[in-house]
Amino acid sequence: MDRGDGRTRYVLRGEGAGSVFVIDEKTGNIHVTKPLDREEKDEYRLIATATDSQTERALEPSSQFIIRVQDINDNPPVFEEGPYSATVPEMANIGRGRHMLHPH
Template sequence: MYNTLAHLHSNSDKGDGSVRYILSGEGAGSIFIIDEVTGDIHATKSLDRERKTHYVLHAQALDRNTQEALEPMSEFIIKVQDINDNAPQFPDGPFVATVPEMSEVGE
């Protein structure tokens, strides 16, 4: 359903549900969510590089019973790659040019 971006895993996680993964930072809980049991980090919507080039997130593994940190906080920088989603525009065009055959570079 969502795009998986990363997977957080603690060596303390034995798969018994005793570890809780949390996410904080820019867009955490809205644009980015974490499955607190598996540590999978997902994007809930498409990202647009023209709006924001990157996001800084922090993730941590906690003991579900004591809420104590099992690992140091990890920082993730999500860099948004651009796709050519905007057609080129030439407001002063059209442009016309000719290049003679066998021309040298710079002529």
């Protein structure tokens, strides 16, 4: 519905709208304002609407979407009670069998 004449204005509502997520009113591009932390919040539900900037009326039905924050391993592994030793049979296949890791 955007004819590129400047009359279309994009509006964003929902969780984090205006703080975590901001929308460019002219293009509809959505930007993140800060790094997202999955441990803090793993998904956001947002609604974007294209409106006529003069009448404020929606030009088409609103688009609802979910932003899911993917997990990355941002915490270094912690090993306690080391050192550790493990035994693996000679000629063992990759990924076969269970081998226990034991602290000394």
